[in-house]
Amino acid sequence: xxxxxxxxxxxxxxxxxxxxxxxxxxxxxxxxxxxxxxxxxxxxxxxxxxxxxxxxxxxxxxxxxxxxxxxxxxxxxxxxxxxxxxxxxxxxxxxxxxxxxxxxxxxxxxxxxxxxxxxxxxxxxxxxxxxxxxxxxxxxxxxxxxxxxxxxxxxxxxxxxxxxxxxxxxxxxxxxxxxxxxxxxxxxxxxxxxxxxxxxxxxxxxxxxxxxxxxxxxxxxxxxxxxxxxxxxxxxxxxxxxxxxxxxxxxxxxxxxxxxxxxxxxxxxxxxxxxxxxxxxxxxxxxxxxxxxxxxxxxxxxxxxxxxxxxxxxxxxxxxxxxxxxxxxxxxxxxxxxxxxxxxxxxxxxxxxxxxxxxxxxxxxxxxxxxxxxxxxxxxxxxxxxxxxxxxxxxxxxxxxx
Amino acid sequence: xxxxxxxxxxxxxxxxxxxxxxxxxxxxxxxxxxxxxxxxxxxxxxxxxxxxxxxxxxxxxxxxxxxxxxxxxxxxxxxxxxxxxxxxxxxxxxxxxxxxxxxxxxxxxxxxxxxxxxxxxxxxxxxxxxxxxxxxxxxxxxxxxxxxxxxxxxxxxxxxxxxxxxxxxxxxxxxxxxxxxxxxxxxxxxxxxxxxxxxxxxxxxxxxxxxxxxxxxxxxxxxxxxxxxxxxxxxxxxxxxxxxxxxxxxxxxxxxxxxxxxxxxxxxxxxxxxxxxxxxxxxxxxxxxxxxxxxxxxxxxxxxxxxxxxxxxxxxxxxxxxxxxxxxxxxxxxxxxxxxxxxxxxxxxxxxxxxxxxxxxxxxxxxxxxxxxxxxxxxxxxxxxxxxxxxxxxxxxxxxxxxxxxxxxxxxxxxxxxxxxxxxxxxxxxxxxxxxxxxxxxxxxxxxxxxxxxxxx
Numbered sequence: 098x099x100x101x102x103x104x105x106x107x108x109x110x111x112x113x114x115x116x117x118x119x120x121x122x123x124x125x126x127x128x129x130x131x132x133x134x135x136x137x138x139x140x141x142x143x144x145x146x147x148x149x150x151x152x153x154x155x156x157x158x159x160x161x162x163x164x165x166x167x168x169x170x171x172x173x174x175x176x177x178x179x180x181x182x183x184x185x186x187x188x189x190x191x192x193x194x195x196x197x198x199x200x201x202x203x204x205x206x207x208x209x210x211x212x213x214x215x216x217x218x219x220x221x222x223x224x225x226x227x228x229x230x231x232x233x234x235x236x237x238x239x240x241x242x243x244x245x246x247x248x249x250x251x252x253x254x255x256x257x258x259x260x261x262x263x264x265x266x267x268x269x270x271x272x273x274x275x276x277x278x279x280x281x282x283x284x285x286x287x288x289x290x291x292x293x294x295x296x297x298x299x300x301x302x303x304x305x306x307x308x309x310x311x312x313x314x315x316x317x318x319x320x321x322x323x324x325x326x327x328x329x330x331x332x333x334x335x336x337x338x339x340x341x342x343x344x345x346x347x348x349x350x351x352x353x354x355x356x357x358x359x360x361x362x363x364x365x366x367x368x369x370x371x372x373x374x375x376x377x378x379x380x381x382x383x384x385x386x387x388x389x390x391x392x393x394x395x396x397x398x399x400x401x402x403x404x405x406x407x408x409x410x411x412x413x414x415x416x417x418x419x420x421x422x423x424x425x426x427x428x429x430x431x432x433x434x435x436x437x438x439x440x441x442x443x444x445x446x447x448x449x450x451x452x453x454x455x456x457x458x459x460x461x462x463x464x465x466x467x468x469x470x471x472x473x474x475x476x477x478x479x480x481x482x483x484x485x486x487x488x489x490x491x492x493x494x495x496x497x498x499x
Numbered sequence: 500x501x502x503x504x505x506x507x508x509x510x511x512x513x514x515x516x517x518x519x520x521x522x523x524x525x526x527x528x529x530x531x532x533x534x535x536x537x538x539x540x541x542x543x544x545x546x547x548x549x550x551x552x553x554x555x556x557x558x559x560x561x562x563x564x565x566x567x568x569x570x571x572x573x574x575x576x577x578x579x580x581x582x583x584x585x586x587x588x589x590x591x592x593x594x595x596x597x598x599x600x601x602x603x604x605x606x607x608x609x610x611x612x613x614x615x616x617x618x619x620x621x622x623x624x625x626x627x628x629x630x631x632x633x634x635x636x637x638x639x640x641x642x643x644x645x646x647x648x649x650x651x652x653x654x655x656x657x658x659x660x661x662x663x664x665x666x667x668x669x670x671x672x673x674x675x676x677x678x679x680x681x682x683x684x685x686x687x688x689x690x691x692x693x694x695x696x697x698x699x700x701x702x703x704x705x706x707x708x709x710x711x712x713x714x715x716x717x718x719x720x721x722x723x724x725x726x727x728x729x730x731x732x733x734x735x736x737x738x739x740x741x742x743x744x745x746x747x748x749x750x751x752x753x754x755x756x757x758x759x760x761x762x763x764x765x766x767x768x769x770x771x772x773x774x775x776x777x778x779x780x781x782x783x784x785x786x787x788x789x790x791x792x793x794x795x796x797x798x799x800x801x802x803x804x805x806x807x808x809x810x811x812x813x814x815x816x817x818x819x820x821x822x823x824x825x826x827x828x829x830x831x832x833x834x835x836x837x838x839x840x841x842x843x844x845x846x847x848x849x850x851x852x853x854x855x856x857x858x859x860x861x862x863x864x865x866x867x868x869x870x871x872x873x874x875x876x877x878x879x880x881x882x883x884x885x886x887x888x889x890x891x892x893x894x895x896x897x898x899x900x901x902x903x904x905x906x907x908x909x910x911x912x913x914x915x916x917x918x919x920x921x922x923x924x925x926x927x928x929x930x931x932x933x934x935x936x937x938x939x940x941x942x943x944x945x946x947x948x949x950x951x952x953x954x955x956x
Contacts, residue, residue: 138699138701344700344702345702346699346700346702361864361866365864369862373859374859374860374861374862375861375862375863375864376861422953423698423950423953424950424951424953425915425950427917428917472849472908475847476847476908476910476918477918479845479846479847479878479910480845480846480847480910480911480912480918481845481912481915481916481917481918483845483912484695484843484844484845484912484913484914484915484950485695485912485915485950486695486699487695487696487698487699487843488699490845490871490872490874490875491871
């Protein structure tokens with residue numbers, strides 16, 4: 098009897114551990130088959146990296162090159178309204194491209210302290226919400242941008258897309274050139290330094306914008322170069338022996354971490370805060386995205402497009418296909434519908450209103466509906482999506498469980 | 500009457516004699532050495548991995564246990580110092596150096612750390628506290644210790660059998676309650692959450708095959724359940740003990756390989772050594788045959804305390820079944836119940852506050868207060884959702900707001916089911932009955948099936 102029991106328990110334990118490995122060994126396809134579910138995940142990770150993330154970064158690099166060219170022309174003719182209009186359009190195009198990349202802060206673009214293989218490259222290009230417009234005004238006084246090499250060591254928030262927004266669309270913020278973003282107690286105001294700048298403000302803005310746009314282009318090219326090439330970061334996703342992600346699941350988790358931008362940044366900071374749905378303690382106005390350029394609604398739409406690109410693997414193999422493989426077609430369909438609905442609503446709002454602020458004045462219900470659309474996406478993202486794919490929330494790579 | 504009482508009296512006398520019978524103490528001394536060493540390594544690992552900063556310095560809000568709201572976190576340097584004290588105490592336990600002081604120090608330090616934040620609760624942390632508590636009570640330093648060598652304590656090669664029994668009972672409780680926790684339709688009929696877990700770990704060759712073979716996932720689920728249910732009784736049978744222990748070791752090493760469960764598998768592997776023959780370590784060290792003459796041993800039995808302890812360990816974990824609804828969903832009574840690795844759950848919670856003078860609800864994100872780790876843990880545990888609601892209300896009142904109420908949109912996906920509301924969106928969370936005694940304020944579990952197991956070619 099005891100022998101039977103021990104045999105039974107031994108069998109169960111072995112079964113628990115090996116998953117009936119004998120069947121594998123005895124079948125005609127005896128070699129371990131790792132090409133199926135894990136192969137699916139590996140293929141999905143590679144596809145998202147190749148067809149969504151890298152193309153988005155390349156798009157941005159092209160847009161950044163256009164911005165740099167237009168900024169150079171603007172610096173040659175700072176009083177020419179057409180040149181200023183052209184560079185503003187180029188900034189809008191570059192920002193649209195970047196807002197898709199915002200959803201893809203994986204690897205080198207990610208934060209050094211929160212992302213696997215993060216190199217903080219995103220902040221050099223776009224540092225929001227860490228913005229400081231007073232510092233940009235101070236730079237206009239100090240003209241450190243005249244030495245690009247030295248200027249590169251300045252804080253990211255005086256030389257990225259957010260600083261450029263303020264430089265190029267400054268007229269939307271202040272009615273008078275004599276105004277600036279620093280307090281009355283700031284040295285540029287107490288010492289009369291700003292007053293000296295006012296007569297040459299247009300020239301300085303254009304020269305500053307030229308340097309900053311060139312640096313954005315350089316950073317964009319460097320980011321793309323970091324991904325491409327024989328030893329580019331793309332290999333971490335496309336080959337099985339990448340050194341950063343120990344498994345396809347870790348790569349998948351890194352990509353899903355990036356999608357959480359839609360929850361904190363897009364839903365909460367870009368919509369709920371300006372709509373007054375949340376309240377923050379201090380510095381909210383200063384940290385609000387795009388108070389100068391008419392880009393707030395477009396940025397939300399582009400964030401959603403970036404999310405969709407990652408979710409669908411750039412309409413190739415993506416999370417949606419992985420959900421299908423796991424018989425989660427209802428979740429897949431629901432999430433895709435929610436994403437498309439949100440994009441359509443954001444586009445509609447952007448076509449009817451110049452900014453989120455004006456939309457809130459004349460179509461608050463529309464903005465709230467957009468918020469609700471995004472809540473539906475993020476609720477599924479944080480619940481069933483994470484559960485069926487066994488993904489972790491961001492910033493939870495270490496620690497025990499049981 | 501007298502004749503009816505006699506067999507009972509005889510039985511009691513025999514039981515007491517067996518309990519008091521001297522037994523080779525080598526296994527218990529080895530347990531002390533291994534447990535102390537492992538705990539020392541655990542405490543140092545916590546510091547080395549930067550987890551003190553992560554779990555105790557970064558968060559600004561900590562979830563309290565009922566009755567332990569007075570436990571507060573030390574400043575970051577104080578927490579690091581505490582972990583170092585814990586490591587030193589554990590090392591002293593291993594060495595048997597001022598053992599009693601060291602055991603009490605370790606027990607209190609570890610339990611204090613465990614009580615700081617509910618979201619840090621892990622079954623194996625609780626097990627460590629329980630084992631440390633037993634170490635405090637029992638004289639496991641009478642042999643193989645610096646205390647015995649220096650004469651600070653009377654040296655003895657034997658201890659009464661009941662001391663081994665207590666440890667065995669405790670470990671059996673862990674496995675048995677863990678088995679009961681797996682006795683659900685999700686685990687036994689749907690193969691979840693094992694199906695989800697194997698699919699995400701399919702880079703391992705054999706697991707890859709299991710992940711695409713539904714019956715293998717189900718077989719693995721049943722094997723896990725039967726392992727937990729039968730391992731303790733089998734370890735008590737001398738003829739199969741060796742095989743059972745080998746199976747246990749293999750099982751726990753496999754879980755260590757598959758899951759991020761830290762020291763748990765190793766704690767179980769070393770704790771289960773108490774089921775082995777009392778003299779098993781003498782095959783390796785201090786080889787002597789004590790089977791011939793075992794000297795009597797004089798100890799205090801702490802009988803009422805130990806009986807209370809055993810009753811508590813047997814019954815307290817069952818309280819989850821007293822609440823209406825499914826405990827996997829409402830999670831009432833989940834803690835301190837050895838419900839180990841039995842569900843995959845993710846939630847999303849956002850709060851809505853109302854107060855006098857505000858015409859629309861104010862949204863409050865949990866991430867304003869919590870780390871991602873805390874937010875994830877809270878999102879599936881209704882009592883913690885209420886606790887944060889109370890904290891939010893207290894803050895709003897401190898800001899001068901009156902007539903405060905707090906509601907939540909809380910959605911949970913359990914074992915891959917579509918997300919469902921956990922709480923009534925219109926219920927003021929400040930008005931729920933005591934979460935400890937009532938679960939009626941939690942919405943019923945969804946009736947849908949968990950994620951299906953997918954057959955793949």
